[in-house]
Amino acid sequence: xxxxxxxxxxxxxxxxxxxxxxxxxxxxxxxxxxxxxxxxxxxxxxxxxxxxxxxxxxxxxxxxxxxxxxxxxxxxxxxxxxxxxxxxxxxxxxxxxxxxxxxxxxxxxxxxxxxxxxxxxxxxxxxxxxxxxxxxxxxxxxxxxxxxxxxxxxxxxxxxxxxxxxxxxxxxxxxxxxxxxxxxxxxxxxxxxxxxxxxxxxxxxxxxxxxxxxxxxxxxxxxxxxxxxxxxxxxxxxxxxxxxxxxxxxxxxxxxxxxxxxxxxxxxxxxxxxxxxxxxxxxxxxxxxxxxxxxxxxxxxxxxxxxxxxxxxxxxxxxxxxxxxxxxxxxxxxxxxxxxxxxxxxxxxxxxxxxxxxxxxxxxxxxxxxxxxxxxxxxxxxxxxxxxxxxxxxxxxxxxxxxxxxxxxxxxxxxxxxxxxxxxxxxxxxxxxxxxxxxxxxxxxxxxxxxxxxxxxxxxxxxxxxxxxxxxxxxxxxxxxxxxxxxxxxxxxxxxxxxxxxxxxxxxxxxxxxxxxxxxxxxxx
Ligand SMILES: Cc1cc2nc3c(=O)[nH]c(=O)nc-3n(C[C@H](O)[C@H](O)[C@H](O)COP(=O)(O)OP(=O)(O)OC[C@H]3O[C@@H](n4cnc5c(N)ncnc54)[C@H](O)[C@@H]3O)c2cc1C
Numbered sequence: 001x002x003x004x005x006x007x008x009x010x011x012x013x014x015x016x017x018x019x020x021x022x023x024x025x026x027x028x029x030x031x032x033x034x035x036x037x038x039x040x041x042x043x044x045x046x047x048x049x050x051x052x053x054x055x056x057x058x059x060x061x062x063x064x065x066x067x068x069x070x071x072x073x074x075x076x077x078x079x080x081x082x083x084x085x086x087x088x089x090x091x092x093x094x095x096x097x098x099x100x101x102x103x104x105x106x107x108x109x110x111x112x113x114x115x116x117x118x119x120x121x122x123x124x125x126x127x128x129x130x131x132x133x134x135x136x137x138x139x140x141x142x143x144x145x146x147x148x149x150x151x152x153x154x155x156x157x158x159x160x161x162x163x164x165x166x167x168x169x170x171x172x173x174x175x176x177x178x179x180x181x182x183x184x185x186x187x188x189x190x191x192x193x194x195x196x197x198x199x200x201x202x203x204x205x206x207x208x209x210x211x212x213x214x215x216x217x218x219x220x221x222x223x224x225x226x227x228x229x230x231x232x233x234x235x236x237x238x239x240x241x242x243x244x245x246x247x248x249x250x251x252x253x254x255x256x257x258x259x260x261x262x263x264x265x266x267x268x269x270x271x272x273x274x275x276x277x278x279x280x281x282x283x284x285x286x287x288x289x290x291x292x293x294x295x296x297x298x299x300x301x302x303x304x305x306x307x308x309x310x311x312x313x314x315x316x317x318x319x320x321x322x323x324x325x326x327x328x329x330x331x332x333x334x335x336x337x338x339x340x341x342x343x344x345x346x347x348x349x350x351x352x353x354x355x356x357x358x359x360x361x362x363x364x365x366x367x368x369x370x371x372x373x374x375x376x377x378x379x380x381x382x383x384x385x386x387x388x389x390x391x392x393x394x395x396x397x398x399x400x401x402x403x404x405x406x407x408x409x410x411x412x413x414x415x416x417x418x419x420x421x422x423x424x425x426x427x428x429x430x431x432x433x434x435x436x437x438x439x440x441x442x443x444x445x446x447x448x449x450x451x452x453x454x455x456x457x458x459x460x461x462x463x464x465x466x467x468x469x470x471x472x473x474x475x476x477x478x479x480x481x482x483x484x485x486x487x488x489x490x491x492x493x494x495x496x497x498x499x500x501x502x503x504x505x506x507x508x509x510x511x512x513x514x515x516x517x518x519x520x521x522x523x524x525x
Contacts, residue, residue, distance in 0.1 A: 002280035003337060005031040005253075007522070010260040010300065011290040013462070015500045015515030017243040018070045018256075019288060022519035024250030025074070029250065031281060033273065034140065035259035035484075037239075039244050041508060042468070042502075045235025049329040049447030053201040053394050054387040057451065058460075058468070060378050060396055061347075064485040064511035065239055068232045069145050073422040082246035084233035088383045094196035095338035095437055101194040104221060106228035109428035115460065125187055129314045133164075133222040138513070139163070139172060140219060147517050148480050148488035150504045172229070177216055177475075180206055181354050183214035189357040191353050192422050197221050198357060202374050202400045204473045204508065205320030207361030212475040229346050235481040239510070259380055261285055261298045268403050270497035283496070286522055290501035290515070292462045292470060293317040296492070307493035313484030317503065318477055321401035322453030322466025327393040327488055328495040329388070329447035333379055334438030341463035344382055350375040350437055360401060367407030369414055369426055371490045373399045375433060392446070399430055404453045404465020419452035462501060467509030470501065482507060490518040498522075 007023055009016040012034035020030040038044060042058040045280075049055065065071055066085060075083070081236055091102025102118060104111050116123025139160045146152040160169045175183060180201040184194040197217040198208050202500050206213025234237035250448045259276040270287040279292060289296050293314035297305055304311050336342035351374040355520045360370040378396030381388050388394050406417040411429070416422040427450045434441050453466020462470045471477060480488050482505040500514040507513075 002272060002282040003027050003031070004159035004282040006284050007031075007286040007288060008281050008283040009033065009290060009499070010263070010273060011035070011041065011462070012241065012244075012254055013254070013290045013501055014043055014065070014243065014510055014512055015502070016076070016288065016290040017240070017247065017515070018253075018512035019176040019389060019500060019519040020252055021074055021243060021250065022070070022516060023523055024247055024252045025077075026523040028285065028525070029179065029251060030247065031475040032247065032254040032279070033258040033260050033275065034254065034256045035276075036255050038240075038461065039254050040237055040240035043236050043240055045232075045237035048327050048449040052389045053329040053392070053447065054396050055449070056232075056236045056378075056380065057327070058456070059510055060231055060380060062230050062239065062510060063227070064230055064237060064509040066514070067223065067227070068511045068513065070516040075080050078239070078242040079521045081242040081249070082238060083242035085230045086233050086384045088229040088231065088346040088431070090194065090341075090344040090346065091229045091301070092199075092349060093094060093342055094095070094192060094199060094349045094351060095336060095342060096192060096195070096352040097436065099338045100191065100192055101338040101342065102196045103342070104196070104224050106225065108225060111225060113362075115190065115193055118192050119188070122188045122190050122193050124377035126193075129187065130222060130225050133226060135163070136172065140215070144438075144506050144511070145513060145517075147521070148482070150286055150480075151428050153480070157445070169237065174353045175218060177208050177211060178214035179211050180213045180217050181208040182514060183218065184354070185502055186245050195351055195353050196349065198354050199351045199374060199376070202351065202357055202361070203376075204469055205401065206473070208358045209475060211379040212473075212478065231346065231380055232386060260300065262302065263289065263494070265301075265461060265494050265497065268306060268493075269425060269495040286496050286498060286520065288504040289499055290462075291466055291499075292501075292503050293463070294497065295461055296499055301494070305493040310487060310493050313487065318472045318474075319404070319464040319467040320469055320472040321361070322428065323456065323468040324399040324402050324466065325451040325456070326397040326399065326430055327449040328397065328445050330393040330395055331444045331446055333393050334377070334395075334434065334441040334444070336438045343379065344434060346379060346383060348379065349378065350433060359372070363410045364401040364403050367403045367405060369402060369406060369408070369422065371411040373402060373430065375430055376400065377434065386409040397430060397434070399426075400425070400452060402466070404457075404467065407424055419454040422454075423450050423452040462503070471503040471507070473507050478507065490521075
């Protein structure tokens with residue numbers, strides 16, 4: 001007889017784990033089934049280069065997780081299972097080739113002085129924006145943590161209008177509608193300040209001129225100013241190991257090496273899943289899929305949900321451009337030409353101005369390997385030395401944005417159009433760029449491990465074309481339109497079958513939003 005659970009989950013991404021914990025804590029018996037050998041999806045830590053060097057293969061910044069409503073409710077129960085977070089006071093910095101730079105540290109005096117040195121007006125503007133943040137934050141985080149319905153939007157709009165009046169509410173709406181460039185040119189003079197914030201838009205798929213892209217640069221800048229950044233002690237997978245242990249403590253199960261090949265449904269109602277080895281698992285109350293919409297319909301529902309408009313929405317769901325990862329084991333951190341102080345920052349963005357970001361994005365969207373990509377250099381061992389042997393370091397190098405399918409090379413030097421052949425050559429280009437900002441870096445490399453967009457998708461099918469956020473966040477696919485109009489509340493045309501994960505509202509990142517919001521609705525609280 002098939003094993004029975006109240007809820008079964010397809011995939012052990014952090015949203016599924018969060019939902020399983022919440023339902024488990026409300027007495028549901030949960031089973032999570034993951035195709036990989038470890039849980040966590042795009043939150044995974046491995047000794048990928050050399051023994052003793054622990055690399056966050058994908059996500060590393062745990063700010064969204066630590067600040068999430070899920071963490072507020074369940075974080076205390078994770079700590080006995082080893083959850084350990086490390087704060088970073090010096091958050092992110094962007095040097096330019098000329099050696100000027102701007103960076104955000106938790107100490108407002110340091111940040112404001114750096115801005116003022118570039119432009120006196122920007123120093124004042126930074127202080128004023130930060131002073132206003134406590135009044136803005138509840139509205140913006142309230143929006144990101146709310147289920148997407150007309151009713152909750154109306155409630156949020158009303159609350160904003162009461163607190164801020166008509167003019168203040170308009171300003172908020174204008175921020176939500178603005179592109180990063182519109183917002184940053186409105187607020188700041190110095191190109192270095194604009195670039196340092198604009199780089200955060202590129203962590204989603206917001207190039208400087210994409211409407212709706214101002215929110216993330218604003219929030220990351222202000223939240224990091226207020227709280228600093230946070231990573232996992234020994235690796236981002238501290239959250240995954242603790243979540244799995246908590247599920248087991250609650251009587252649930254997390255099976256790895258267990259690929260789900262089909263969702264069972266009869267008379268329009270889901271009642272379980274089938275695994276690749278033929279095992280049948282029964283779900284009494286819910287089947288929850290944490291997968292990309294296209295995979296739900298085409299792989300797990302054998303081509304149709306029974307609703308043509310849902311199927312079309314799932315197939316036309318837009319993925320963003322790809323990302324590529326270069327992991328390095330290092331004898332020492334880079335010697336940044338812009339100054340010794342940059343060694344202390346968790347993130348160093350090599351993206352000196354908004355125009356170069358716009359060009360890199362346009363090239364990636366046209367299928368070209370960008371000539372000068374945006375590079376994020378994560379220096380985790382600057383704040384968590386436990387990730388490498390004593391005195392040595394890891395570097396987490398993320399390349400944003402690159403095409404999932406290569407049509408050519410904007411620099412005209414890489415002939416290969418297959419990531420298997422182009423990957424190492426493109427990684428060399430990335431290291432050459434780092435070398436121009438920090439001469440001698442290449443000589444410090446002890447080991448390297450590259451994951452191309454194709455590798456990202458192979459290891460996690462949700463990252464279609466290496467799209468690290470599992471679906472574009474542009475306005476036409478966000479808010480009420482995520483994953484597509486009419487289906488923003490995690491339901492599907494099949495009764496008792498739900499879709500969560502980064503492809504659904506509120507999107508990518510480790511904020512556990514979709515899993516937690518669905519679980520609260522299923523459990524009734
Ligand atoms: C390179 C990179 C860097 C990132 N950096 C950050 C960061 O610093 N901070 C941050 O907050 N976010 C970051 N993100 C985004 C964040 O990691 C993801 O948005 C988040 O992990 C998505 O979680 P999820 O719950 O949707 O599931 P996922 O993490 O996508 O996991 C889904 C899981 O489902 C499994 N699965 C899929 N189909 C099946 C099936 N049929 N059967 C069984 N299992 C299946 C997959 O193997 C996978 O393990 C990054 C992402 C990437 C790729």
